[in-house]
Amino acid sequence: MRIALDAMGGDNAPHEIVMGAVEALKKEADCEVLLVGRQAEIEAVLDAEKPDIDRERLPILHAEEVIRMGESPVDALRKKKDNSITKGLGAVRQGKADAFVGAGNTGAVVGGATLLWKLIPGVRRAGIAVPLGTRGNSSLVVDVGANIHCKPRHLLHYGMMAAIYSEHVLGEKEPRIALLNIGSEDSKGNTLVKETQALFEASPLNFVGHCEGGEIFDKKAEVVVCEGFVGNVVLKVSEGLAETMHAQFEEIVGGRVSSDENAGMAEHIKKFRRATDYAEIGGGALLGVNGICIISHGRSGRRAIGNAISLAAKFVRADAPGKIEAGVDALRVDS
């Protein structure tokens, strides 16, 4: 299979992004990565790093323009016709790649994928699902910011699509779906939560009720559904707090380990850092579009990009979009 990668996307492009592709190819024997972006800059990275990878597995698709992080997605997509996001998404539409991975301007990726690939019939809004929690014990939170004008049926679809992701890509058995709320009683919550709850209860989905913010990390459910404003705050708070705790840990405990030359302790500390490090996740999956699209953090380094490509490959092997299309059909919610 072939994964298209926006080589120009994110704070560490192109160097870390290109090296992320190299990391992925070492693990994914059946993959090629189509590097999309400025050919000369991409080649400069490969020439300098000389990775131990067959260069034929790293084809390049030249794109002259780059959409920057702060740009207005709508304006940028319109004015910069030859940009690496549009070109990478286009390669997937033309059948030249099986999935797209990008760490650049999230709005441009969501907007571009929705425009070029279109939504799956019956789905009204695309949403981004991200696993949150510590390694081996995480819940998929959806939506983390693609859609801040959510209606109950958008949330119903998010739950269904993320449950397919959970089951077929992550291998969870009969994933449970919960609705993020501010208390467990039925009387709690705003209008959106109450109306969405009614829709879930009337559906054939494996809905288990409410989930409070802290219960995301207890794996009360494999899938936690919320509207995009709240979900984005959850994502950013989680990342920010984990980073802050890592920094505090480093300041108080970190430095002492090497000076003590306590190798066993250093190993445990490394394990702790990795278990609670969001770079392990790779990225969020854009659900609801006709295609596989993984959106990585703007600050991604090579390890995060490598993991994002591996995640995209899992989606391809699982035929997740086909299963989601069947899932929408089975829900039969009038859109």
Added chain:
Amino acid sequence: MRIALDAMGGDNAPHEIVMGAVEALKKEADCEVLLVGRQAEIEAVLDAEKPDIDRERLPILHAEEVIRMGESPVDALRKKKDNSITKGLGAVRQGKADAFVGAGNTGAVVGGATLLWKLIPGVRRAGIAVPLGTRGNSSLVVDVGANIHCKPRHLLHYGMMAAIYSEHVLGEKEPRIALLNIGSEDSKGNTLVKETQALFEASPLNFVGHCEGGEIFDKKAEVVVCEGFVGNVVLKVSEGLAETMHAQFEEIVGGRVSSDENAGMAEHIKKFRRATDYAEIGGGALLGVNGICIISHGRSGRRAIGNAISLAAKFVRADAPGKIEAGVDALRVDS
């Protein structure tokens, strides 16, 4: 001064709550704590623990009934006339205490304080402000769940009131106020955020713009304003993730320290735990009511309750309600 404490509130009542009062009295020489609840149960704790404190500094106000955590606040306040929350709040109204601290049913405390004490003239909704972040580097987040039907002017008042808390109770100089949003650009955000931003910009308050979820922990602003649904999720996610990281840390690193008999390391690890432990905070402050009310976490132990009482004492010394009343007046927003 005298702080009324709901001795029956929270998962660890009455034992840990009563012992929390003892902890506070050791630190706060000018304080008495009025223990409100079932006299026999409170006395049983004091008789068993025999704390080294003058019992005259721990007067008891008997209340026969207890409002449980899961109860509907409205029903409970109506049916259980002789409950410890209403009785403690009543003692403050009658001038028999200067502040109230409770770790019980949050809805009952908010509802009871609003009914008995009334709102400060001009304020339309009470909100709860909590410091989030690591010790020595936290932002006050308001509202964390008192009001999930927020209007722009509720949020304006929350910002102003929390800024007074920040300046006069926490000692911050010219505290900055930010609005929680999902991006830093002005184009981002939902209708509530955009309308609230316009109100802040037209006000004389020290408003510095947007703050993303993760930036709460960078102290981009001393005060971060959001509506109660989002704020409650932020609070619970922060608590849940910090606990999860502590547990993971314990599992991977914790046990090894004592077996290694590395006392220096154990000291650092203890320091890390405390710096990122929410029990250090004490509780949230209910802002907008005519009185001082600190709401502690339901799971509070004696250390958290002791800190909550100390926080209440700081509010009394700073005359925070008087300053808030003057602040509302100065804002001159038509309610």
